[in-house]
Amino acid sequence: MTLDPALGAEAALRARRARAEVKRAVHARERSALHVAEHAWEHPDSVEAGLRVTELVDAIPGIGRHRMERVLERLEISPRKRVGGLGSRQRTRLREWLDVDPAPARLIVLAGPTAVGKGTVAQHVRDHYPWIRHSVSWTTRAPRPGEIDGVHYTFVSDAEFDEGLSEDAFLEWAKVHNSHRYGTPRAQVQSVLDTGDSVLLEIDLQGARQIRDRMPEALLVFLAPPSWEELVRRLVGRGTEDEEERSRRLATAEVELASQDEFDAVVINRDVAEAAAEVVALIGR
Numbered sequence: 001m002t003l004d005p006a007l008g009a010e011a012a013l014r015a016r017r018a019r020a021e022v023k024r025a026v027h028a029r030e031r032s033a034l035h036v037a038e039h040a041w042e043h044p045d046s047v048e049a050g051l052r053v054t055e056l057v058d059a060i061p062g063i064g065r066h067r068m069e070r071v072l073e074r075l076e077i078s079p080r081k082r083v084g085g086l087g088s089r090q091r092t093r094l095r096e097w098l099d100v101d102p103a104p105a106r107l108i109v110l111a112g113p114t115a116v117g118k119g120t121v122a123q124h125v126r127d128h129y130p131w132i133r134h135s136v137s138w139t140t141r142a143p144r145p146g147e148i149d150g151v152h153y154t155f156v157s158d159a160e161f162d163e164g165l166s167e168d169a170f171l172e173w174a175k176v177h178n179s180h181r182y183g184t185p186r187a188q189v190q191s192v193l194d195t196g197d198s199v200l201l202e203i204d205l206q207g208a209r210q211i212r213d214r215m216p217e218a219l220l221v222f223l224a225p226p227s228w229e230e231l232v233r234r235l236v237g238r239g240t241e242d243e244e245e246r247s248r249r250l251a252t253a254e255v256e257l258a259s260q261d262e263f264d265a266v267v268i269n270r271d272v273a274e275a276a277a278e279v280v281a282l283i284g285r
C-alpha cells in the first residue's frame with residue numbers, strides 16, 4: 001500500500017500545530033512543563049511525546065536560550081532528543097530539574113571602589129559565562145586608547161546625555177568622581193531581562209543605590225580589595241589616571257569602602273577567576 005503524500009503532509013501540519021499549542025500553554029503557565037513531560041512518558045504516542053526537549057524547556061517563561069542550552073548540557077540531554085525518547089536516567093534528571101521552580105532572570109549590580117577590578121572581573125564573566133549578559137553604559141567621558149564605542153561604552157556628548165535624561169532613558173545615572181556622567185540604558189536592560197537572561201551592571205555606588213531603591217529584586221554585589229594598599233597599587237599600576245585624578249578617585253574610594261553593608265554580598269577580588277566564579281555562583285543560574 002502506498003501512502004498519499006498529501007495526507008502525510010496534512011498529518012505533519014496537524015502535529016506541528018498541536019505541538020505549538022502545548023508550547024503556548026506552557027508559556028502561558030496554563031500547563032506546567034513537568035505535567036507535559038509526565039504526560040509524554042505515560043503516553044508515548046501523544047503530541048507531548050513528540051515535542052523536542054528544547055521546545056519544552058524553551059517554552060518555560062523566562063528561561064532564555066542561553067540558560068536552556070546550559071541546562072540541557074548539565075542534564076546530559078542532547079538538544080535533538082524528543083521528550084518521549086528520553087532514557088530513564090535522563091527522565092529522572094529532567095523531572096528533578098522541572099520540579100524545582102526555575103530561578104527568574106536577575107539584574108546583578110557589581111559595584112566597588114575605583115581600580116578594585118570591576119571591569120576586569122566583568123570581562124572574565126563575559127569571557128567564561130556567556131549566558132550572563134552585560135549592559136553598555138552611556139558616558140560623557142572620552143574613550144581611552146583601545147576602547148570601542150558601543151562595546152566598552154556608548155560615548156556621548158553632554159547634549160546627548162541631557163537628551164537621554166529628558167527622555168527618561170536611564171535606569172540609573174550618576175556623575176562619577178565629580179567629573180563625567182554615566183548612565184545605564186533602561187530599554188537595553190529591560191529587553192534582555194524580557195528574554196529571560198540575567199544582566200550584569202558594572203556601576204558606581206550612587207548608581208547601585210538607585211537600582212536598590214527602584215528594583216529591590218536586583219542582586220547587589222560589592223567587590224572589595226584585599227587591602228587598601230593593594231587598591232592603591234592597582235590604581236597606580238593601571239596608569240590610566242594622572243596624580244590629581246588618582247587622588248580624587250581614592251577620596252571617593254574611602255567613602256565607597258564604608259558602604260559594604262548596604263550590599264547583598266561582598267566578594268573580595270584576590271584572584272580574578274575566583275572572584276568572577278563567586279559572583280556567578282551568587283546569581284545561582
Ligand SMILES: Nc1ncnc2c1ncn2[C@@H]1O[C@H](COP(=O)(O)OP(=O)(O)OP(=O)(O)O)[C@@H](O)[C@H]1O
Pocket residue numbers: 112113114115116117118119120121234235237238269270271272
Ligand atoms: N585580582 C586582581 N589581582 C591583581 N590585579 C588586578 C586584579 N583585578 C584587577 N586587577 C588590576 O587592577 C587594575 C584595575 O582594574 P579595573 O580597571 O578592572 O578596575 P575597576 O574597578 O573597573 O576600576 P574603575 O572603577 O576605576 O574603572 C587593572 O590594572 C587590573 O589589571
Ligand SMILES: Nc1nc2c(ncn2[C@@H]2O[C@H](COP(=O)(O)O)[C@@H](O)[C@H]2O)c(=O)[nH]1
Pocket residue numbers: 112113114118137138141172173174176182183184202203204205206207208
Ligand atoms: N552609576 C554608574 N556608574 C557607572 C556606569 N558605567 C560605569 N560606571 C562607573 O564609573 C566609574 C568610572 O569608570 P571608568 O570606566 O571611567 O574608569 C566606575 O566605577 C564604573 O563602575 C553607569 O552606567 N552608571
